[in-house]
Amino acid sequence: xxxxxxxxxxxxxxxxxxxxxxxxxxxxxxxxxxxxxxxxxxxxxxxxxxxxxxxxxxxxxxxxxxxxxxxxxxxxxxxxxxxxxxxxxxxxxxxxxxxxxxxxxxx
Numbered sequence: 001x002x003x004x005x006x007x008x009x010x011x012x013x014x015x016x017x018x019x020x021x022x023x024x025x026x027x028x029x030x031x032x033x034x035x036x037x038x039x040x041x042x043x044x045x046x047x048x049x050x051x052x053x054x055x056x057x058x059x060x061x062x063x064x065x066x067x068x069x070x071x072x073x074x075x076x077x078x079x080x081x082x083x084x085x086x087x088x089x090x091x092x093x094x095x096x097x098x099x100x101x102x103x104x105x106x107x
Contacts, residue, residue, distance in 0.1 A: 013068070020069045023059060027100035045085045053081035055099040070098050
């Protein structure tokens with residue numbers, strides 16, 4: 001890879017990173033305006049994966065962009081969106097938080 005194509009790639013990655021930072025701020029703002037009772041129960045793990053994937057798509061994020069933002073591989077993201085049972089909870093939590101999906105408990 002020559003120097004000019006490396007610079008172009010770095011510039012694209014910086015642009016994506018900036019767009020993701022703005023998106024995170026938008027999600028945080030949206031979360032702060034939601035009521036605390038807005039959580040919907042999740043009855044099974046595949047439903048959680050489907051909800052996370054739907055949120056990703058609603059935000060206009062492709063798998064590669066989410067991978068860049070979180071450090072979670074595309075293959076793990078695909079497994080998580082299909083059925084998160086085989087994915088570490090910390091990874092599920094990271095993706096949910098990144099996408100602005102609340103994981104609620106009844107107290």
